[in-house]
Amino acid sequence: MKSGIVYTETVVHAAPEQFVADAPYQLAIVSLGEGGRLTARIDGERVVIGDRVDFLEDRNGIPFFRKA
Amino acid sequence: MRPVAIIGIGKTAFGAFPDRDLRSLAVEAGEKCLADAHVSPSQVEAYYLGNFAGPSFVGQNHLAPYIAGAMGITGVPATRFEAACASSGSAFYHAVSSVAAGLNDVVLVAGVEKMTSQTTPKVTEILAGAGDTCGEVRAGATFPALFAMIARRHMYQYGTTREMLAAVAVKNHENGAKNPLAHMRKVITMDQALKGKPISEPLTVFDCSLISDGAAAVLIAPLERAAEFTDKPVKVLGVAQTSDYVALDQKDDITTFRAVSAAAEKAYKMAGVTAQDIQFAEVHDCFTIAEIIASEDLGFVKKGEGGPYALAGCTRLTGPMPINTSGGLKSKGHPVGATGVGQICDLVYQLRGEAGERQLARHSLGLAQNLGGSGATAVVTILGIA
Numbered sequence: 001m002k003s004g005i006v007y008t009e010t011v012v013h014a015a016p017e018q019f020v021a022d023a024p025y026q027l028a029i030v031s032l033g034e035g036g037r038l039t040a041r042i043d044g045e046r047v048v049i050g051d052r053v054d055f056l057e058d059r060n061g062i063p064f065f066r067k068a
Numbered sequence: 069m070r071p072v073a074i075i076g077i078g079k080t081a082f083g084a085f086p087d088r089d090l091r092s093l094a095v096e097a098g099e100k101c102l103a104d105a106h107v108s109p110s111q112v113e114a115y116y117l118g119n120f121a122g123p124s125f126v127g128q129n130h131l132a133p134y135i136a137g138a139m140g141i142t143g144v145p146a147t148r149f150e151a152a153c154a155s156s157g158s159a160f161y162h163a164v165s166s167v168a169a170g171l172n173d174v175v176l177v178a179g180v181e182k183m184t185s186q187t188t189p190k191v192t193e194i195l196a197g198a199g200d201t202c203g204e205v206r207a208g209a210t211f212p213a214l215f216a217m218i219a220r221r222h223m224y225q226y227g228t229t230r231e232m233l234a235a236v237a238v239k240n241h242e243n244g245a246k247n248p249l250a251h252m253r254k255v256i257t258m259d260q261a262l263k264g265k266p267i268s269e270p271l272t273v274f275d276c277s278l279i280s281d282g283a284a285a286v287l288i289a290p291l292e293r294a295a296e297f298t299d300k301p302v303k304v305l306g307v308a309q310t311s312d313y314v315a316l317d318q319k320d321d322i323t324t325f326r327a328v329s330a331a332a333e334k335a336y337k338m339a340g341v342t343a344q345d346i347q348f349a350e351v352h353d354c355f356t357i358a359e360i361i362a363s364e365d366l367g368f369v370k371k372g373e374g375g376p377y378a379l380a381g382c383t384r385l386t387g388p389m390p391i392n393t394s395g396g397l398k399s400k401g402h403p404v405g406a407t408g409v410g411q412i413c414d415l416v417y418q419l420r421g422e423a424g425e426r427q428l429a430r431h432s433l434g435l436a437q438n439l440g441g442s443g444a445t446a447v448v449t450i451l452g453i454a
Contacts, residue, residue, distance in 0.1 A: 008224070008322065010216035011269040012208060016193040019208045027213055029317045037317040039204040049224045062207050 002055035003068060004030040006047050007037060028053070030065055040065045069168040071291035073301040074451070076105025077413040082251040082282035082401030090126050090182035094135040097283035097406075098178055102139075105287045105297045109140035112287075113172040116163040117148045118156025118179035119405035124194045126182050141176070152198035153354060154309075155179060157408025157438030157447030160286070161309040167288055179410065180283035181403035191279050195404070198441040200315035212276055214316050214442045215355035216268035222323045222357060223270070225372070230270060232375030234261035236356040237274045237398055239384050244395020246425040251280045251401030275356040280401030284410035300420045305433075306339030306450040308332075314444040327446035328365040328437060335435075335448040336367075343367030346450070347430040348418060349389070350411040352439035353396040359383075362437050363391065366448070385426060393418060393426045408438035408447060415451050 007029045015023035026042035030053055040063040043056050052068040078100025080093050094117070102109065115136040123129045132146035151158040156179025163177040183191055192210050199205045199214060222228045238258055244250040256274060264272030287297075294301035312327040313319055319326070336342055343366055351366070353359035360374035368389050369377045377383065383391035394400045394414040397407060415434040417423045423431075438447040 008217040008221040010213050010220060010271075011266075012210060012213045012216075013265075013269070014192060014210065014212060014267045015189065015208065016196050016205075016210050017187075017189040018193065020189055022208065025208060027208055027217070029217060029322075039207045039209060039315070039317045041207055049220065 002032055002034065004032040004053060006049050006051045006053055007031045008049055009042070009047055011046070028065070038063060042066065070170060072164050072167045072288055072304040073291040073294040074286050074304065074412070074416055075289050075294050075297040075301055076101045076107065076287035077285070077416045078104055079249055079284045079410060079413050080282050081249045082280045082403055084184040085281045086184070088281060090122055090128060090180055091135055091138055093182060093281060093283040094178055094180040095138050097285040098135070098139050098176060101176065101285035101287050107174060107287060107297060111174050112141050112144060112176045114144050114163070114166060114175045115141055115146040116159040116175065116177045118159035118408055119148055120150060120152055120155045120181060121194050121197070122182070125186060151445040152440035153352065153404045154408055154438045154440030154445040154447050155405045158309055158445060160409055160412060160449065161307050161447050163288060164304055164307050167290060173293060174287065174289050176285060176287050177409055178283060178285040179406035179408055181405040182281050183279050183403060184281050188279065203315050204317060210268065212268040212271055212355065215357055216271045217316065218322050218442070219270055219357040222361065225323055226375065228360065228375035230262060231258070232360065232379045233275055233356040234258055235379045236353060236359045237261045239378070240353060240392050240396040240398040243385060243393050243426060244399025247395045247400055250395045250399050251278050252399050271355060277354045277397035277402035280403040282401060282403035282406045282410070284406045284413050286409055286412050302416050302419050303452050304449065305341070305452045306335035308334035308338065309445065309447045312444050314441055316442045319443070323361065324371065325361060325365050325439065325443035325446060327443050328362060328439065328448065331446040331448040332366050335450050339450040341433065341450065345433060346435045347433050348393060348428055349391050349435040349437065350394060350414050351391055351437045353392060353398050354402060354439065356398070358439065359391065359396065366435065366437060385428065390428055393423060393428065411436040411438060412449060419451060419453050
């Protein structure tokens with residue numbers, strides 16, 4: 001299972017048209033343990049820079065992580 | 069290469085104009101520009117147009133000949149340049165290249181965007197098309213979200229605060245209130261800026277530039293011919309365009325725009341000046357954090373010191389390095405395709421001493437920085453009194 005560290009994050013309030021129903025939602029750039037970075041959604045508890053997160057699942061092509 | 073001069077400028081007001089279409093805005097700016105230089109449409113040898121998303125915003129393609137034809141300009145190369153919010157900065161770079169190389173003499177460069185006929189969620193979606201739609205955008209990133217993530221990291225690494233971001237917004241509104249062509253001509257307080265509606269944390273509505281309609285145009289020619297058209301020529305001392313990855317998650321360090329520092333280095337070298345020689349600047353404050361980072365990437369301050377510099381008032385009209393005397397994208401407005409050429413016009417107003425209430429005492433050397441996406445395109449231009 002992929003895990004990583006939150007490199008940066010934001011909570012989106014003003015969403016694009018296709019995600020208006022999801023707002024507010026947390027988005028993060030995750031530095032992956034295996035190398036590289038990935039832009040992902042955070043499920044559940046909010047995270048901050050430096051938090052460890054684990055890959056949860058892929059929903060409609062969107063990777064979701066949650067706080068480890 | 070031949071030295072190049074700006075011999076005319078023209079701008080529409082920026083704002084929300086429900087009764088104006090894209091073409092009429094671009095034509096107004098173009099005709100004002102030709103009148104400023106006393107040039108007729110038949111003298112124009114090429115038309116370079118910056119436009120980000122006319123096809124998505126208003127459903128019109130083939131924009132450059134569509135607009136040029138409406139001005140009576142036919143029989144010449146008429147081409148649209150797309151580089152997100154740096155579209156017309158890019159058009160300017162390529163137009164200057166063509167005149168410098170001797171391919172053309174009298175060239176009209178314009179930028180236009182008509183955004184306000186769409187709802188804000190739709191505009192947000194169209195703008196997001198300047199990001200990586202297979203990665204960050206698919207995950208739900210908007211442009212405010214990308215710059216919010218940049219702001220969070222800048223705060224984490226350098227101690228930048230919400231007050232420092234807000235200081236940029238307060239200063240730009242202070243300047244824009246004095247600009248007759250600005251979209252939102254009102255001053256705001258620090259308290260208002262800090263308590264704005266959240267858009268993408270930590271950015272509030274007061275950290276974000278405006279959704280605007282508008283157009284801008286400049287006419288360029290070889291410096292050696294400038295006196296035929298104007299007694300106030302402005303010299304293009306340096307201009308450079310560079311690129312970087314589109315996706316924010318591909319960049320090693322998101323607290324700096326590598327394309328901006330690279331373009332600045334090239335433009336400074338071409339102009340034979342340093343950052344310390346620049347007297348004033350128009351920078352791409354699509355979000356308040358972007359102005360702070362620009363002041364660092366352009367070398368006005370050291371990395372990480374852009375926030376305290378803004379908070380101390382150093383970038384106000386009365387400060388040592390006035391930034392965005394026009395009001396910037398924050399207050400003047402941000403019709404994205406028009407922004408790059410609009411910045412050039414705003415430098416020219418200062419250089420010619422025509423900036424009214426905002427006129428600076430030192431106004432012989434200015435710099436414009438235009439950014440596309442989250443830093444995948446950057447254009448830096450240095451202008452001086454010829």
